[in-house]
Amino acid sequence: MGRVRNILQSKAGSIISVCPDSTVYEALELMLEKNVGALLVMNQNKFVGLFTERDYARKVILKGKASKETLIREIMTEHPQKVSPDNTIEDCMLLMTNKYIRHLPVLAGEELVGIISIGDVVRYIIDEQKFIIENLEHYITGE
Numbered sequence: 001m002g003r004v005r006n007i008l009q010s011k012a013g014s015i016i017s018v019c020p021d022s023t024v025y026e027a028l029e030l031m032l033e034k035n036v037g038a039l040l041v042m043n044q045n046k047f048v049g050l051f052t053e054r055d056y057a058r059k060v061i062l063k064g065k066a067s068k069e070t071l072i073r074e075i076m077t078e079h080p081q082k083v084s085p086d087n088t089i090e091d092c093m094l095l096m097t098n099k100y101i102r103h104l105p106v107l108a109g110e111e112l113v114g115i116i117s118i119g120d121v122v123r124y125i126i127d128e129q130k131f132i133i134e135n136l137e138h139y140i141t142g143e
Contacts, residue, residue, distance in 0.1 A: 001089055002089045002128060003085065003087065003088055003089065004083055004084065004085050004086070004087045004104075004106055005085035006124065007089070007116050007120050007121070007124050008106060008114045008116070010124075011114065011120065015042075015112065016030065016034050016039055016040065017041065017042040018030060018041055018042070018051065018072055019042060019043060019072070020041055020048060020049070020071065020073035020076065022071070022072050023067065023068055023069065023070065024056060024060055024065075024068075024071070024072060024075065025068040027039055027051055027072055028056065037052060037102065037103065037117065038051065038052040038053070038103040038117070039051045040105060041072055041073075041076045042112070047105060047112040048076075048078070049072075049073075049076035049078045049079075049080065050077045050103060050105060051072050051075070051076045051077070052102070052103060055076060055077060056075075059074075059075035060075060080101070080103075080104075080105060081095055081099055081101055082104065082105045082106070083095070083104045083105075083106055083107075083116070084107060085106060085108055089124055089125060089128075092104055092121050093125070096118050096121065102117055102118045103115055103118075104116050104117075
């Protein structure tokens with residue numbers, strides 16, 4: 001089974017983040033632009049939380065708040081579940097399934113190195129299974 005570092009190596013792009021003083025509306029615009037469902041919240045290059053579509057739905061829309069007036073710091077998840085690059089993909093799948101979460105920030109010690117989503121995990125597992133099946137087929141057929 002692969003490790004989180006394998007997913008991060010295959011993901012292109014930099015860390016997409018907002019600061020705690022950004023408005024929810026600004027964060028939503030960035031999420032739309034980058035086509036992501038979560039943003040890392042950084043304060044002076046330090047990871048301080050996570051903002052997700054779920055945070056928006058539950059803490060802004062359902063509470064009748066205005067996204068142009070509400071700050072990320074007011075609704076972000078301050079202590080989200082985290083993983084390290086050395087965690088296995090299986091560890092992540094279990095954590096995401098048991099905690100009903102879709103995004104995991106990845107930290108090497110105190111340093112933020114990325115984020116993985118449930119989509120990344122599922123894609124990795126499918127690719128790994130496809131690779132194993134192809135190798136078994138080659139082995140069986142002698143190719």
